[in-house]
Amino acid sequence: MESVFEIIAEPNRRAILSLLASSQQSVGEIERQLRMPQPTVSKHLRVLREAGFVESTVDAQRRLYRLKPEPLQEVVAWLVPFRRFWSARVDALERHLDRMDEATTTKRKARKRPRGANRERDKSE
Amino acid sequence: MESVFEIIAEPNRRAILSLLASSQQSVGEIERQLRMPQPTVSKHLRVLREAGFVESTVDAQRRLYRLKPEPLQEVVAWLVPFRRFWSARVDALERHLDRMDEATTTKRKARKRPRGANRERDKSE
DNA sequence: CCTTTATATACCTTGACACGTATATGCCCT
DNA sequence: AGGGCATATACGTGTCAAGGTATATAAAGG
Numbered sequence: 276m277e278s279v280f281e282i283i284a285e286p287n288r289r290a291i292l293s294l295l296a297s298s299q300q301s302v303g304e305i306e307r308q309l310r311m312p313q314p315t316v317s318k319h320l321r322v323l324r325e326a327g328f329v330e331s332t333v334d335a336q337r338r339l340y341r342l343k344p345e346p347l348q349e350v351v352a353w354l355v356p357f358r359r360f361w362s363a364r365v366d367a368l369e370r371h372l373d374r375m376d377e378a379t380t381t382k383r384k385a386r387k388r389p390r391g392a393n394r395e396r397d398k399s400e
Numbered sequence: 401m402e403s404v405f406e407i408i409a410e411p412n413r414r415a416i417l418s419l420l421a422s423s424q425q426s427v428g429e430i431e432r433q434l435r436m437p438q439p440t441v442s443k444h445l446r447v448l449r450e451a452g453f454v455e456s457t458v459d460a461q462r463r464l465y466r467l468k469p470e471p472l473q474e475v476v477a478w479l480v481p482f483r484r485f486w487s488a489r490v491d492a493l494e495r496h497l498d499r500m501d502e503a504t505t506t507k508r509k510a511r512k513r514p515r516g517a518n519r520e521r522d523k524s525e
Numbered sequence: 526c527c528t529t530t531a532t533a534t535a536c537c538t539t540g541a542c543a544c545g546t547a548t549a550t551g552c553c554c555t
Numbered sequence: 556a557g558g559g560c561a562t563a564t565a566c567g568t569g570t571c572a573a574g575g576t577a578t579a580t581a582a583a584g585g
Contacts, residue, residue, distance in 0.1 A: 284403070284408075289405065301531085312574085313531085316532090336532075337531060337582095338532065344486060347485050354472065361469060361472050401542085426562095438563090439563080440545090442564080445562095460553070462562080532580085534577105538575090540571100540572095540573090540574105542570090543570090544569090546566090547564105547566085549565085551563095552560085554558090555558095
């Protein structure tokens with residue numbers, strides 16, 4: 276598994292990354308949202324972590340995973356020489372998504388799992 | 401081989417695509433520039449063609465391969481939701497490359513076009 | 526402590542795919 | 556027509572990665 280491209284070739288891993296794009300998630304949350312067996316999730320997370328796509332912090336028995344930017348930048352960097360094939364289209368997409376972002380960022384999500392004020396004092400491992 | 405990501409997971413295929421980013425190439429030209437055996441090139445080109453990354457036209461006994469944009473756009477489309485992780489960096493890259501483009505395209509006042517006006521009357525297959 | 530919850534790892538099996546070698550197809554030229 | 560060049564395909568083989576099942580580690584809470 277030498278290159279970032281092999282990492283994102285696996286559909287489940289792409290799904291995990293997409294989930295993490297919105298916010299950090301615990302293994303269990305990923306497991307439930309993507310309906311995949313826990314060992315599968317853990318194994319893919321390991322691959323992603325070793326490739327630098329994600330990092331994790333410990334919150335009690337849970338582990339919270341979040342994205343790291345560098346490998347994705349590497350993918351994009353490879354695409355840049357081809358940009359005359361896609362740049363126009365992406366600009367349009369970005370404008371569209373920017374509008375959506377504005378619309379949705381105003382509503383916040385109600386947190387659960389309080390268990391004492393201000394949980395999630397994570398220690399990184 | 402269901403997704404575009406599996407297609408570009410293979411390093412030789414990425415190399416071929418990068419070659420074709422500059423201009424169309426025959427199988428033999430690819431073979432020589434990338435120093436890979438001819439059957440390997442042909443097989444990878446087949447995969448790329450069936451996935452829509454390239455198309456070919458016939459020029460006598462040779463086949464000229466060139467890029468098609470759609471699959472690359474698909475890759476980029478997947479990356480868009482992650483763009484806060486890389487957009488700044490790509491903008492910089494693009495500005496830099498744009499300057500390089502300007503520098504080289506202006507130099508090209510005198511065109512080349514050898515071998516009798518308008519060679520390569522390809523028929524698509 | 527003992528149990529429950531959360532996550533990680535080990536082992537095995539299976540299937541896909543990339544490669545090498547050999548051969549087929551097809552076009553050009555004399 | 557026949558030989559040579561350019562490209563495609565067929566076949567056999569080895570490797571490696573993904574999934575399933577079982578088990579290990581570790582923290583929490585009663």
